[in-house]
Amino acid sequence: MAKLIYSAIASLDGYVEDEQGKFDWAAPDDEVFAFINDLERPIGTYLYGRRMYETMVFWEAVSTGGAQSAAMRDFAEIWRGAEKIVYSRTLQRPSSARTRIEHDFDPRAITRLKESAAHDIAVGGATLAGQAIAAGLVDECHLFLTPIVVGGGKRALPDKVRAQLELLSERRFRSGVVHLHYGVCL
Numbered sequence: 001m002a003k004l005i006y007s008a009i010a011s012l013d014g015y016v017e018d019e020q021g022k023f024d025w026a027a028p029d030d031e032v033f034a035f036i037n038d039l040e041r042p043i044g045t046y047l048y049g050r051r052m053y054e055t056m057v058f059w060e061a062v063s064t065g066g067a068q069s070a071a072m073r074d075f076a077e078i079w080r081g082a083e084k085i086v087y088s089r090t091l092q093r094p095s096s097a098r099t100r101i102e103h104d105f106d107p108r109a110i111t112r113l114k115e116s117a118a119h120d121i122a123v124g125g126a127t128l129a130g131q132a133i134a135a136g137l138v139d140e141c142h143l144f145l146t147p148i149v150v151g152g153g154k155r156a157l158p159d160k161v162r163a164q165l166e167l168l169s170e171r172r173f174r175s176g177v178v179h180l181h182y183g184v185c186l
């Protein structure tokens with residue numbers, strides 16, 4: 001059975017974007033990026049909310065020539081190699097390969113996908129991931145806490161959901177980012 005994994009880079013006060021919709025403060029340096037790449041490498045399918053997809057589709061076209069860092073080139077190749085399912089009621093067509101659109105997030109379809117998938121599945125975009133967490137579908141969370149307090153914005157974790165977590169591992173990076181890897185026990 002494949003695992004469904006939620007990863008987010010958040011401020012210390014738990015936001016993935018600030019009240020201005022900015023998240024430039026969350027950009028990983030090469031050390032964090034290389035670590036993330038190793039987490040992403042085994043992922044077979046990404047489930048994206050439409051907003052996160054619009055951010056991530058950058059990786060479809062980015063040059064993998066010398067202009068990017070080695071970690072960025074590595075991530076672009078990982079991203080292009082994976083399947084993507086984008087959840088949206090407004091988007092008609094994907095703008096990347098290996099991508100399909102779903103107009104509804106059906107927890108039963110995700111359970112079937114977990115049962116049949118050969119590789120783990122990632123869910124991204126706090127709004128979509130919040131629905132997956134609330135439905136009890138998320139098995140693990142990777143939170144990268146960035147040393148900044150932004151005071152408001154979009155929360156990494158959903159309101160009105162209670163879940164017991166088990167800390168599986170942690171790591172401290174030179175930039176002050178802390179990685180917390182949790183198992184979710186609902």
Ligand SMILES: NC(=O)c1ccc[n+]([C@@H]2O[C@H](COP(=O)([O-])OP(=O)(O)OC[C@H]3O[C@@H](n4cnc5c(N)ncnc54)[C@H](OP(=O)(O)O)[C@@H]3O)[C@@H](O)[C@H]2O)c1
Pocket residue numbers: 008009010015016017021023026027048049050051052053055087088089090091102103104105124125126127128129131154
């Ligand atoms: N901290 C970081 O490192 C980082 C990195 C990248 C991005 N970000 C930020 O995080 C934001 C993530 O976005 P988000 O949490 O606002 O949203 P999201 O989950 O990525 O996308 C929300 C959209 O997904 C679609 N959707 C959600 N639930 C659905 C359902 N049940 N059925 C069908 N479609 C559904 C809807 O699209 P439609 O409106 O099309 O129907 C909805 O507007 C990005 O926009 C970016 O600003 C942060």
